[in-house]
Amino acid sequence: MIRDLVLILSARAKMFLAAVKSLSAIRAVSFVFVIACFVLGAYYIFIRVFGYLMNVEVIGPGLLDRLIEMALFVFFIMLLFSNVITSFSTFYNSRELDFLFSLPVPPTSIYLAKLLENCLYASWATLTIAFPLIIAYGVKTGAPPVYYPLSIVSIIIYMVIPAAIASALIAILIRILPRLGPREVIMISLALILGLTYLYVKVNNPGLLKIFETENEQSLLLFAAQLTTVGGVYIPSTWLSNILRGFKGAASSATFNFLLLFFVTLSTLLISFIIAKVCYVRSWLSTGEHSNKKVRRKSFLYHPQRNAAKTILFKDLLIFVREPTQWVQLSVFLILLVVYIFSLRRTPIYFFFPLWRTIVAFANFAYISFVLATLGVRFIFPTVSLERAGIWFIGSSPLSFRKVLLVKYIFNLITAVIIMEVLLLSANLFIKVGRGVYLLMPVIGLFVAASLVSINLGLGSRFPHFNEDNPSRIAAGSGGIIAALMSIAYVGASIVILAAPAYNYLSHKFMDMPVNHLLVYAGFTLFVLFSTFTIVMPLRIGIRSLERRDF
Amino acid sequence: MNRLVIKNLRKKFNNVWALESLNLELNQGEIFVLLGPNGAGKTTTLKLIAGLLRPTEGEITIEGIDLSEDPIKAKSFIGYVPDEPFIYNKLTGREFINFVAGIYNVRNPDYETRLAELMDILDIGPWIDELSESYSHGMKQRVIMCQLLMHNPDLVLIDEPLVGLDPKTSKTVREIFVKLKDEGKTLFISTHTLSFAREIATKIGIINRGELKFIGDMEELSRISGKKDIEDIYLKLSDDNGIVQR
Numbered sequence: 001m002i003r004d005l006v007l008i009l010s011a012r013a014k015m016f017l018a019a020v021k022s023l024s025a026i027r028a029v030s031f032v033f034v035i036a037c038f039v040l041g042a043y044y045i046f047i048r049v050f051g052y053l054m055n056v057e058v059i060g061p062g063l064l065d066r067l068i069e070m071a072l073f074v075f076f077i078m079l080l081f082s083n084v085i086t087s088f089s090t091f092y093n094s095r096e097l098d099f100l101f102s103l104p105v106p107p108t109s110i111y112l113a114k115l116l117e118n119c120l121y122a123s124w125a126t127l128t129i130a131f132p133l134i135i136a137y138g139v140k141t142g143a144p145p146v147y148y149p150l151s152i153v154s155i156i157i158y159m160v161i162p163a164a165i166a167s168a169l170i171a172i173l174i175r176i177l178p179r180l181g182p183r184e185v186i187m188i189s190l191a192l193i194l195g196l197t198y199l200y201v202k203v204n205n206p207g208l209l210k211i212f213e214t215e216n217e218q219s220l221l222l223f224a225a226q227l228t229t230v231g232g233v234y235i236p237s238t239w240l241s242n243i244l245r246g247f248k249g250a251a252s253s254a255t256f257n258f259l260l261l262f263f264v265t266l267s268t269l270l271i272s273f274i275i276a277k278v279c280y281v282r283s284w285l286s287t288g289e290h291s292n293k294k295v296r297r298k299s300f301l302y303h304p305q306r307n308a309a310k311t312i313l314f315k316d317l318l319i320f321v322r323e324p325t326q327w328v329q330l331s332v333f334l335i336l337l338v339v340y341i342f343s344l345r346r347t348p349i350y351f352f353f354p355l356w357r358t359i360v361a362f363a364n365f366a367y368i369s370f371v372l373a374t375l376g377v378r379f380i381f382p383t384v385s386l387e388r389a390g391i392w393f394i395g396s397s398p399l400s401f402r403k404v405l406l407v408k409y410i411f412n413l414i415t416a417v418i419i420m421e422v423l424l425l426s427a428n429l430f431i432k433v434g435r436g437v438y439l440l441m442p443v444i445g446l447f448v449a450a451s452l453v454s455i456n457l458g459l460g461s462r463f464p465h466f467n468e469d470n471p472s473r474i475a476a477g478s479g480g481i482i483a484a485l486m487s488i489a490y491v492g493a494s495i496v497i498l499a500a501p502a503y504n505y506l507s508h509k510f511m512d513m514p515v516n517h518l519l520v521y522a523g524f525t526l527f528v529l530f531s532t533f534t535i536v537m538p539l540r541i542g543i544r545s546l547e548r549r550d551f
Numbered sequence: 552m553n554r555l556v557i558k559n560l561r562k563k564f565n566n567v568w569a570l571e572s573l574n575l576e577l578n579q580g581e582i583f584v585l586l587g588p589n590g591a592g593k594t595t596t597l598k599l600i601a602g603l604l605r606p607t608e609g610e611i612t613i614e615g616i617d618l619s620e621d622p623i624k625a626k627s628f629i630g631y632v633p634d635e636p637f638i639y640n641k642l643t644g645r646e647f648i649n650f651v652a653g654i655y656n657v658r659n660p661d662y663e664t665r666l667a668e669l670m671d672i673l674d675i676g677p678w679i680d681e682l683s684e685s686y687s688h689g690m691k692q693r694v695i696m697c698q699l700l701m702h703n704p705d706l707v708l709i710d711e712p713l714v715g716l717d718p719k720t721s722k723t724v725r726e727i728f729v730k731l732k733d734e735g736k737t738l739f740i741s742t743h744t745l746s747f748a749r750e751i752a753t754k755i756g757i758i759n760r761g762e763l764k765f766i767g768d769m770e771e772l773s774r775i776s777g778k779k780d781i782e783d784i785y786l787k788l789s790d791d792n793g794i795v796q797r
Contacts, residue, residue, distance in 0.1 A: 299643075299646060301642070301645075301646035301649045301650055301653075302645065302646070302649070303649060303663075304649040304650075304652035304653045304657060304662065305649075305653040306653070306656070306658065307653070308653060308654050308656065310653070311649075311650055311653030311654055312654075314650075315639065315642065315646075315650050318641065318642060318646065319639055319641045319642065322641035322682070323641055388637070388639075389633070389635060389637035390637055390638075390639055392601075392603055392631070392633050392637065393631075393637070393651070393654075394654075395601070395602060395603045396601035396602055396603055396626060396629060396631040396708075397626060397651075397654050397655065398623045398624070398626040398627035398654075398655065399623070399654055400622075400623055469640070548605065550564075550603070550604045550605060551598070551603040551604065
């Protein structure tokens with residue numbers, strides 16, 4: 001079995017190396033540069049935040065530890081989510097599975113190879129944020145040199161648990177409910193994870209789900225100091241957090257928690273392996289036997305449309321609606337955002353001071369922009385790649401790539417603007433910001449949405465991945481990473497540009513400082529110019545790249 | 552006016568010439584069959600004419616329109632079928648056919664009647680409303696043929712049309728090609744199926760290592776090669792030392 005596993009993995013490794021070798025020097029350098037900028041940027045922000053917290057008297061170090069524990073818990077839930085979403089396509093819907101299962105190879109070898117593949121695909125994004133986090137924590141807490149290798153090994157081990165749980169959950173669900181389609185399996189799994197997480201948090205620490213309201217600074221500090229997070233002896237994030245914290249005190253605590261994490265990961269892996277041995281082949285076979293062969297009588301394209309743009313739009317809509325991994329992920333994103341927005345209705349009373357409300361509104365704007373950047377990478381970047389071999393049809397048809405991209409741009413822009421504006425307007429309504437901010441933010445939001453759609457669509461056309469049919473994987477490729485980091489860089493730069501006029505506005509409104517008209521106009525003009533550039537350039541690059549491409 | 556004119560067409564991939572100075576003229580009502588071993592340059596030639604590859608040198612004119620100067624207008628005369636039939640997995644066969652009709656702006660009042668007729672001829676009716684992810688290679692090929700006939704192009708480019716088709720459908724496809732020729736359409740077909748070439752081609756080309764070794768009809772082929780059987784002719788001419796006659 002090990003020999004077969006090694007063979008499959010070595011074939012994968014060779015494919016990966018060949019893909020890396022085929023990268024042009026410019027693309028490879030820009031990829032490394034963008035990744036390095038992101039990791040260093042994240043590291044810098046963590047160092048600043050942790051440094052600030054360490055200097056807060058009495059509760060600072062405690063809050064920092066809780067922040068880390070909370071972050072690791074959120075990572076764990078995110079990893080569970082992403083592993084569940086990618087598991088179905090990796091273990092049951094991948095084109096190479098027909099070939100692999102026809103080989104004289106034990107199914108458990110295929111399972112282990114796929115588990116590794118799924119774990120890597122679902123975890124890379126979390127790893128890129130987790131590495132700077134744990135290193136910054138080590139630096140700020142003065143951890144000994146052994147902290148760094150041990151914490152990095154620990155976080156890698158930590159990634160395996162959600163991958164194993166997700167694969168086992170999906171295998172069991174398909175085995176006991178073979179008639180369910182992929183969307184139902186994914187939805188049930190996500191609902192199970194959400195339900196169990198909510199129950200655990202509710203039982204373990206009911207106070208965490210309540211908003212604490214007080215105007216008394218002493219009671220706020222007491223609340224923060226006594227606040228236990230979602231951690232508990234049964235949760236891997238607590239063990240990992242104890243490993244990181246262990247180096248500040250007794251090293252034995254770190255060793256004990258490391259061994260605990262290691263053996264639990266091994267046990268989870270063993271259990272998922274046994275489940276795979278019992279039901280992976282049968283589950284895989286049943287997905288083929290009960291494949292969704294529904295007869296579709298009516299749809300947007302049941303009759304031909306008299307307009308090429310409408311035709312492309314309807315085709316894209318139909319494909320999106322029928323691809324469960326797409327809309328399941330979008331639904332999850334949107335539900336979480338709605339929960340977030342409604343949570344703003346319960347803004348604690350110490351934020352009722354107008355200055356704070358305005359600051360919260362700006363922070364909320366930044367947050368929504370970053371969320372939109374993430375949505376863009378996940379849903380807009382893959383749209384051109386998802387044409388796959390159908391690109392031959394577009395390339396040989398009397399339809400210009402300019403027109404195709406413009407149709408996709410307008411459709412994605414409308415969707416992005418709706419999401420952005422609904423979130424901004426409802427959030428600002430709940431926060432009760434002033435009329436000026438309430439009216440100005442949607443205008444800024446329009447520019448942000450238009451730029452983010454252009455960056456992701458343009459780079460998606462510049463770095464297409466026509467051989468991949470899984471949108472999550474397309475977004476996780478090198479082009480997707482470049483688009484993600486460019487989007488984040490755009491949002492970051494916009495916030496920096498708008499910070500000066502925003503600060504001037506706040507100073508004027510709440511501290512009676514004079515308005516610096518030049519600064520305000522220059523700031524907004526620069527933002528508009530910068531956004532116009534990021535709207536036009538990526539699209540032009542994308543169109544040019546497709547027009548000059550050999551298919 | 553010639554329907555398709557190719558002059559000194561060359562294509563280089565990574566410093567290797569995949570196609571060497573191809574010259575060709577095709578008129579209305581011709582079926583040109585390009586034969587050649589794997590990697591000879593057949594697909595590259597078809598993709599160049601379909602506008603999916605950019606020529607390194609040379610020019611392609613379709614109905615008098617230079618493909619590089621006005622690609623959109625030139626492509627409006629083309630219907631291209633690749634060797635790997637592709638339909639979007641999450642569309643049904645019917646939706647794909649209608650999608651193509653929408654892109655080519657087909658405004659035929661008898662559209663639905665014509666579609667029903669073709670569905671009957673190609674025997675695709677029973678599963679046309681299922682998602683294409685469940686289709687076999689041959690089923691996809693038949694749907695692709697159907698979309699091609701629905702938008703009814705003047706210049707048909709087909710790469711390996713018979714792969715994956717059952718004998719009955721192969722016969723139907725052959726009959727359809729002859730009918731298209733009789734209607735004045737021009738067909739440019741690449742294939743390995745020699746009997747198919749012998750049956751329907753009005754002109755045959757043999758290509759090897761990116762070089763067109765021969766172009767002419769069956770009689771010329773037999774005369775030059777000194778062999779009667781198309782298989783022997785093909786083997787002789789596609790050989791590296793074969794006769795070069797252009």
